[in-house]
Amino acid sequence: MLKRIGTLGPMPETRWLDEEEQQTWRAYIWTNHLLWEALERQLQRDWGIPHAYYIMLVCLSESPERMMSMTQLASVTQFSASRLSHAMSRLEEKGWVRRVKHDEDRRTTMAQLTDAGFEALEKAAPGHVEEVRRLLFDRLSRTQMRQLHDVLVTVLSALEAAEQQDGDQAATWLRNPSSSG
Amino acid sequence: MLKRIGTLGPMPETRWLDEEEQQTWRAYIWTNHLLWEALERQLQRDWGIPHAYYIMLVCLSESPERMMSMTQLASVTQFSASRLSHAMSRLEEKGWVRRVKHDEDRRTTMAQLTDAGFEALEKAAPGHVEEVRRLLFDRLSRTQMRQLHDVLVTVLSALEAAEQQDGDQAATWLRNPSSSG
DNA sequence: CCGATGCGCTTGAGCATTCAACTACGATCA
DNA sequence: TGATCGTAGTTGAATGCTCAAGCGCATCGG
Numbered sequence: 001m002l003k004r005i006g007t008l009g010p011m012p013e014t015r016w017l018d019e020e021e022q023q024t025w026r027a028y029i030w031t032n033h034l035l036w037e038a039l040e041r042q043l044q045r046d047w048g049i050p051h052a053y054y055i056m057l058v059c060l061s062e063s064p065e066r067m068m069s070m071t072q073l074a075s076v077t078q079f080s081a082s083r084l085s086h087a088m089s090r091l092e093e094k095g096w097v098r099r100v101k102h103d104e105d106r107r108t109t110m111a112q113l114t115d116a117g118f119e120a121l122e123k124a125a126p127g128h129v130e131e132v133r134r135l136l137f138d139r140l141s142r143t144q145m146r147q148l149h150d151v152l153v154t155v156l157s158a159l160e161a162a163e164q165q166d167g168d169q170a171a172t173w174l175r176n177p178s179s180s181g
Numbered sequence: 182m183l184k185r186i187g188t189l190g191p192m193p194e195t196r197w198l199d200e201e202e203q204q205t206w207r208a209y210i211w212t213n214h215l216l217w218e219a220l221e222r223q224l225q226r227d228w229g230i231p232h233a234y235y236i237m238l239v240c241l242s243e244s245p246e247r248m249m250s251m252t253q254l255a256s257v258t259q260f261s262a263s264r265l266s267h268a269m270s271r272l273e274e275k276g277w278v279r280r281v282k283h284d285e286d287r288r289t290t291m292a293q294l295t296d297a298g299f300e301a302l303e304k305a306a307p308g309h310v311e312e313v314r315r316l317l318f319d320r321l322s323r324t325q326m327r328q329l330h331d332v333l334v335t336v337l338s339a340l341e342a343a344e345q346q347d348g349d350q351a352a353t354w355l356r357n358p359s360s361s362g
Numbered sequence: 363c364c365g366a367t368g369c370g371c372t373t374g375a376g377c378a379t380t381c382a383a384c385t386a387c388g389a390t391c392a
Numbered sequence: 393t394g395a396t397c398g399t400a401g402t403t404g405a406a407t408g409c410t411c412a413a414g415c416g417c418a419t420c421g422g
Binding site: 044071084085086089105107 | 402
Binding site for chain 1: 378387
């Protein structure tokens with residue numbers, strides 16, 4: 001009967017994955033691995049950047065004046081501040097991006113896509129999209145694609161909620177340090 | 182009318198992603214990013230290893246005598262020989278794995294899970310599985326999970342075929358060097 | 363039996379990322 | 393005004409990965 005309360009116990013029995021879940025999980029890992037490697041390789045080979053950098057360029061290109069603060073960019077890409085800073089330095093060396101100090105709040109740095117960066121992105125996009133299409137969408141029927149979309153959105157909203165909650169917990173812990181005083 | 186022949190032309194028009202595809206793709210990137218980060222962080226925090234190393238340990242644990250040649254392991258994990266070699270060195274330092282020279286073919290090295298490695302894996306597995314369940318399977322109905330599984334298998338088989346084909350092309354190019362002689 | 367070719371694996375350099383400081387600026391409140 | 397705290401971003405060390413080169417063993421053709 002104790003098993004009934006499951007995760008409430010101090011050392012609950014592990015809820016192992018059943019056969020179907022196991023297969024799904026391994027298919028997920030494997031698919032993701034192959035798909036991601038292929039995309040990374042293509043971008044690295046043709047344009048000398050990892051996919052993460054491509055995302056940064058896309059985000060900037062879609063922003064007014066092709067410009068965002070580092071913090072905003074970190075937020076939309078979900079990268080750490082440090083990762084972003086290092087990445088910006090690399091992209092700056094390539095001349096695809098520049099840092100501009102904000103006038104009013106002199107702490108914030110604006111990341112801006114240069115003209116050269118925009119052109120590079122325009123040239124890189126077709127090959128990348130073609131690869132995504134070839135490896136993923138060309139293989140799926142519309143129905144399958146919509147199923148995938150719905151599943152992803154379901155998982156995603158849960159993940160975002162979980163992250164939000166983690167954030168709240170951290171904030172709560174900061175606001176209410178009852179354990180230390 | 183020329184647009185009709187699409188990819189047959191030398192510089193075909195880019196087949197951009199339509200709205201639904203775009204949304205699906207971004208949901209995919211985003212979901213994957215959050216899910217993967219969470220898993221990596223959990224394994225790194227609790228056990229000091231990346232997910233890739235966990236996979237290696239699992240593969241070894243499921244193999245007879247908890248042992249495979251480096252090449253076999255590289256094949257089932259789909260890691261490069263180099264990546265595997267570096268990873269083995271790290272896991273060796275932790276005492277979770279050992280290298281054993283093969284007697285008959287002295288080129289091949291056998292990778293073996295040590296008892297300590299097996300114990301570590303046994304301890305790490307519940308937390309990892311719990312995380313996978315919490316972040317993914319707990320959010321999905323059986324129907325959704327099966328849809329996801331089917332979509333993944335579809336994409337996966339295509340990816341494997343593509344890779345096979347790339348391999349064949351390379352092999353063909355090697356076997357039939359008509360361009361150089 | 364020996365030279366050429368191929369296989370299995372390792373190595374080292376270079377890049378991306380993380381984590382933990384750290385700097386510099388801004389806001390708040392006494 | 394100035395101490396304190398929070399915010400924005402950078403830096404450097406450590407780790408993991410890729411790519412290219414290399415080393416030793418096996419195999420095959422003469």
